[in-house]
Amino acid sequence: MLALRLWDGNGSARLLEADPERGALLLERLDHRRSLRDLPIRRAVPVIAEMLRRLAIRPPDGLRTTGGIARQLQVSLPKRWEVAGRPFSSSMLDTALGLAADLSTDHEALLVNHDLHYDQVLAGDREPWLVIDPLIVAGALEYQVGQLLWTRFDEIVEAPGLRWCVDALVDAAALDATLARSWAVLRATDYWLWGLAAGFTGDPVRCRGIVKLLDTWEGESPVSTLPSPGREEGLGRRPPGPGRRNFLAHSRL
Ligand SMILES: Nc1ncnc2c1ncn2[C@@H]1O[C@H](COP(=O)(O)OP(=O)(O)OP(=O)(O)O)[C@@H](O)[C@H]1O
């Protein structure tokens, strides 16, 4: 509700009335039958990236920060990795922890909609596309790249490829490419463990694909050819490849 108030219809559905005690919101009506999910991925990615940037206004005080989330992940990831039965190599865990340490300092404070994905952008009359159902934190906009990859991962890896998608997000949202990859790996690792704990079978494999492909920038195998979670042959033990240059220095994959 706070975010919808702050945006006041600029990029989002308008909040017309609210009754916080009853948890009721009256929203501008958008077209629930048409979302960015319906656009081909090559068209949807630039639109959602521009939306991410447009919604990144100055945040109010008191929000959770992306740096704070990274600090929490430094504590929680090892325990969750153990509880999940060590689903990936310890060197991959170390990589994630190194990234979490690197990303734990908040350099810029922007409003980040951390539940922005293709189903949550609906067609409107006043504007072609408007956001619904936001969740917000303050900090680095690059935080949101991961979810924009895993929510349409199968289409992305089939074509046009993960590298195209990350580059397109970076370009259209004016992101820092290194931070974008680093946050994508960290959030995919976090969601991988979360998904396993929740009993998901698809998204953990997708997250594994994101981590692996972002590490190597090599062959972009379709998700169906990736080994299932739990069989981590060699993952995380590859020598650095040429695409590693832009990765944060703490990467030990
Ligand atoms: N302003 C709107 N105009 C038209 N339809 C809307 C609007 N807001 C929400 N909807 C419809 O309601 C659905 C759920 O809305 P919303 O995402 O806000 O709720 P939710 O409880 O978070 O659901 P979910 O868990 O699926 O995200 C949307 O996918 C859309 O179909």
Ligand SMILES: [Mg+2]
């Ligand atoms: Mg929703």
